[in-house]
Amino acid sequence: MRRDFGPYPLWLRCWHWSNVLLFVMLLITGFSMHFSRVGPPPVTFRTVVVIHNTAGILLTLFYCFFLFGNLRFGNARYYLITADDITPGMVRQIRYYLWGIFLGSPHPYPHNPHSEERKFNPMQKMSYLTVMFLLFPTLIVTGWALLFPYLLPNEIFGLPGIAPWALVHTYTGYSIFLFMIVHTYLGTTGATPGELFRFMWSGVGPEPTATLRTPDLGERAGSHGQVTAQKDHT
Amino acid sequence: MQCHKPSDTTIDPARFAQSEHGAFDCTFCHTTGFSKFPHTGTRAEMRDCMDCHKERKLARIAQAVKASVHAKMAARAFRCTNCHSPHYFIPASRMKDVSEAILVANQSCLGCHAKGDTLADKDLDLARKHAYLFHAELHLQRNECVACHTAPGEQTMHLILPKSEAVKDCATCHAQNSMLATKLYAHLALKERTQQGFVNAILINNAYLVGANRNRWLDWGAFGLAGLLLLGVAAHGLGRWVFARSRRRRP
Incomplete structure (x- = not known):
């Protein structure tokens, strides 16, 4: 039986996949500029700059939409960290990825479309908070600064004014690229490798099939009050 | 410079003194026709740059x-x-x-x-x-x-x-x-x-x-981390597949 997957409404899915598309474009064009070389390239430096700037401006608009959606539709509550998320939450989640997932143990924080309070496991919360509310704002602010370099101070810490902004922008982009590798891989840890991607695309997921309590993990259901059994993860 | 005092010359003597030619007398370049007043020398009679700068680079x-x-x-x-x-x-x-x-x-x-x-x-x-x-x-x-x-x-x-x-x-x-x-x-x-x-x-x-x-160090650092992450997730994924298969075979 399938149902609408409430925590992933249409606005959020539209933002997510637009963000993926724009960020990949920014990553490719960013690498192209960072490693540009003399000689006939497939696309000229000038064209690459235009694409990068346009994608960056669009990404900013979509990010503002993301912030608005979070406040307007209540999605922000899923990012709030509780004391339980740090310990034992993170410990459970890391132990699951390092050990339990291989043994077919149930997920300590399974997806529960009925939950009004929890959508992310503690590791997701931490990483999404860092990426969406620290790295993305840094990337956007430094990106906009580089769109208006003549407004930047002439010198910062003995470096020409543009250099610190450009360095922070570039290596924040690298950091989000590293996040994307792990994020994409962990997307395959649903009941089947494609299940979570389909959730995120259609917003429709399977109804939890069974519940159980497992002595080795204790009372781990967080706000659900129960643990949902997961299918084989591979 | 007895006549061309700093106040009535168009050449700034301080800047001239700092310049590459600052050690030369005026007449080193302003040669023929500049020793008497009124000067009769013309630009055509002056030294040309290449009269002195003959080295290979200048050529x-x-x-x-x-x-x-x-x-x-x-x-x-x-x-x-x-x-x-x-x-x-x-x-x-x-x-x-x-x-x-x-x-x-x-x-x-x-x-x-x-x-x-x-x-x-x-x-x-x-x-x-x-x-x-x-x-x-x-x-x-x-x-x-x-x-x-x-x-x-x-x-x-x-x-x-x-x-x-x-x-x-x-x-x-x-x-x-x-x-x-x-x-x-x-x-x-x-x-x-x-x-x-x-x-x-x-x-x-x-x-x-x-x-x-x-910055090469930061580039190598970022690519090294990306490589390690890719290896890590590949190994993790392989592990999941192997364990899942062995569980399926178990009676």
Whole structure:
């Protein structure tokens, strides 16, 4: 039986996949500029700059939409960290990825479309908070600064004014690229490798099939009050 | 200088003293016809730059000038002193920093090549002519005109090209093998090109150029981490597959 997957409404899915598309474009064009070389390239430096700037401006608009959606539709509550998320939450989640997932143990924080309070496991919360509310704002602010370099101070810490902004922008982009590798891989840890991607695309997921309590993990259901059994993860 | 006291001469004696020719008497160049008043000497009778500057490098520069658009358009009227003031010339290596070298070099060009009575008008005119560049003002402030208005491989920077042939490929400068390292920064060629991991570190004296100023250590660090992550997730995924298969086979 399938149902609408409430925590992933249409606005959020539209933002997510637009963000993926724009960020990949920014990553490719960013690498192209960072490693540009003399000689006939497939696309000229000038064209690459235009694409990068346009994608960056669009990404900013979509990010503002993301912030608005979070406040307007209540999605922000899923990012709030509780004391339980740090310990034992993170410990459970890391132990699951390092050990339990291989043994077919149930997920300590399974997806529960009925939950009004929890959508992310503690590791997701931490990483999404860092990426969406620290790295993305840094990337956007430094990106906009580089769109208006003549407004930047002439010198910062003995470096020409543009250099610190450009360095922070570039290596924040690298950091989000590293996040994307792990994020994409962990997307395959649903009941089947494609299940979570389909959730995120259609917003429709399977109804939890069974519940159980497992002595080795204790009372781990967080706000659900129960643990949902997961299918084989591979 | 008994007659030409600092107050009534057009030459600033302090600046002249600091210049490359500051140690010479006036009559070293102003030779025939300048010993009596009124002076009867003419410019044609003065020493020519090449009378003294005969070394090989200057010969290369003279050849480049002959092939340049300046020589073609202005022919014999065009002289070294049109761009290089014989009274105030200082080589870039003796200047305070690259910014000063750029300012002095560009002032020579702007004397003829920008419309407008004030510096602001000239800047506006130039910005309009270079509107095809991203952030034209920055490019004009932080680069020498001749860096783009000479051929990329031409290191004397005296073979000025017609504007239609000026360098317009951004990657000529915005790349690891940046043209600027051999032109604008040629006088710093002995300085290490790579410092604290930055490629083209000498360019950071003046500006940060996307493509030319990346840090190798940070790049390698980021790619190393990405490689380790990819290996890690591949191993993790393989482990999941192997364990899942063994569970399925279990009775």
